[in-house]
Amino acid sequence: MKITVNGEAKQYEQAVVTVADLLVLEQVASPEMVSVQQNGDFVATEQFETTLIHDGDEIDFLFFMGGGSIPDFSNI
Amino acid sequence: MDLTEQQIERYSRHILLQQVGYEGQLKIAQGKVLIIGAGGLGAPAALYLAAAGVGTIGIIDADVVDITNLQRQVIHHTPDIGVPKVTSAANKIAEINPDVRVIQYHSWFNPDNALQIISDYDFIIDGTDNFPTKFLINDACVMVGKAFSHGGILRFEGQTFTHIPGTACYRCIFPKVPPKNLVPTCSQAGVLGSIAGMLGTIQATEALKYILGIGDLLTNKLLVFNALNMQFRTVPVKKNDNCPVCGTNPSITELVMEEQAVCELKTK
Numbered sequence: 625m626k627i628t629v630n631g632e633a634k635q636y637e638q639a640v641v642t643v644a645d646l647l648v649l650e651q652v653a654s655p656e657m658v659s660v661q662q663n664g665d666f667v668a669t670e671q672f673e674t675t676l677i678h679d680g681d682e683i684d685f686l687f688f689m690g691g692g693s694i695p696d697f698s699n700i
Numbered sequence: 701m702d703l704t705e706q707q708i709e710r711y712s713r714h715i716l717l718q719q720v721g722y723e724g725q726l727k728i729a730q731g732k733v734l735i736i737g738a739g740g741l742g743a744p745a746a747l748y749l750a751a752a753g754v755g756t757i758g759i760i761d762a763d764v765v766d767i768t769n770l771q772r773q774v775i776h777h778t779p780d781i782g783v784p785k786v787t788s789a790a791n792k793i794a795e796i797n798p799d800v801r802v803i804q805y806h807s808w809f810n811p812d813n814a815l816q817i818i819s820d821y822d823f824i825i826d827g828t829d830n831f832p833t834k835f836l837i838n839d840a841c842v843m844v845g846k847a848f849s850h851g852g853i854l855r856f857e858g859q860t861f862t863h864i865p866g867t868a869c870y871r872c873i874f875p876k877v878p879p880k881n882l883v884p885t886c887s888q889a890g891v892l893g894s895i896a897g898m899l900g901t902i903q904a905t906e907a908l909k910y911i912l913g914i915g916d917l918l919t920n921k922l923l924v925f926n927a928l929n930m931q932f933r934t935v936p937v938k939k940n941d942n943c944p945v946c947g948t949n950p951s952i953t954e955l956v957m958e959e960q961a962v963c964e965l966k967t968k
């Protein structure tokens with residue numbers, strides 16, 4: 625199956641059936657740390673297991689990223 | 701308001717730009733930008749916005765400068781260790797450009813002060829490293845219809861997008877705060893210092909474009925880059941109808957700090 629993942633054309637030997645399968649193949653440790661777009665539409669985390677992936681789909685993984693100043697809530 | 705002869709000279713490289721000019725420089729001089737977090741992202745953003753002549757720069761941060769900050773928070777220098785970050789930043793801005801009025805908030809951005817503080821500004825820069833505050837900035841800006849720039853950096857990567865009313869917000873992309881300790885922060889995983897400069901200056905550029913009303917902002921798209929291979933990618937993102945704050949049936953109607961652990965720490 626051919627899928628474009630994060631802009632890169634990829635060929636999978638394995639059967640990629642659902643978004644959850646692709647997360648495993650792409651070694652995304654936890655589904656809670658990634659936001660997934662399928663052909664430009666967001667897939668809700670609860671639907672990763674049931675959302676089917678089709679040949680030619682464009683999938684984007686968007687990851688959480690922090691920033692510049694270190695959090696310290698001790699003196700709020 | 702007019703520019704003095706000295707100001708015309710100081711900003712001549714802006715004024716030469718067809719898209720800026722004298723009128724544009726006046727807009728910059730009347731612009732008000734709030735920088736939340738005077739850290740890795742806020743530092744370069746503040747330096748460039750000050751040099752550009754932004755009339756009012758607000759800086760909110762409750763921290764003091766620490767030796768581990770100096771590797772990337774370029775507005776703070778070695779003699780500033782132990783000094784409040786807002787004071788250190790205000791001092792540098794005054795040296796760079798006495799035209800700029802700096803408003804210091806030596807506190808954390810929280811649900812009680814959020815709306816009142818942002819209401820005084822045209823554009824907000826998210827320079828924080830913790831997710832509860834990032835979500836709070838998003839929610840506050842969406843609720844009062846303010847433009848802001850989101851920024852995140854980690855290790856060798858960065859990501860940013862700009863929100864203006866009606867475009868995709870942070871929760872359209874990430875509906876809720878990630879579980880604690882699942883996503884590392886710079887203080888846990890490290891970050892190449894210059895990445896902060898790359899991203900903070902993109903955020904400053906978005907603020908200037910917004911004030912000037914020129915070009916295309918990073919709205920409805922997330923810019924992600926990886927400095928190891930120097931690949932930049934812009935991922936189109938859509939406003940999400942199911943978004944908990946800007947969707948058709950929002951579940952978030954008042955400001956809260958979302959992470960449990962933060963609330964526990966607060967009471968100690």
Ligand SMILES: [Zn+2]
Nearest residue numbers: 869872943946
């Ligand atoms: Zn939204």
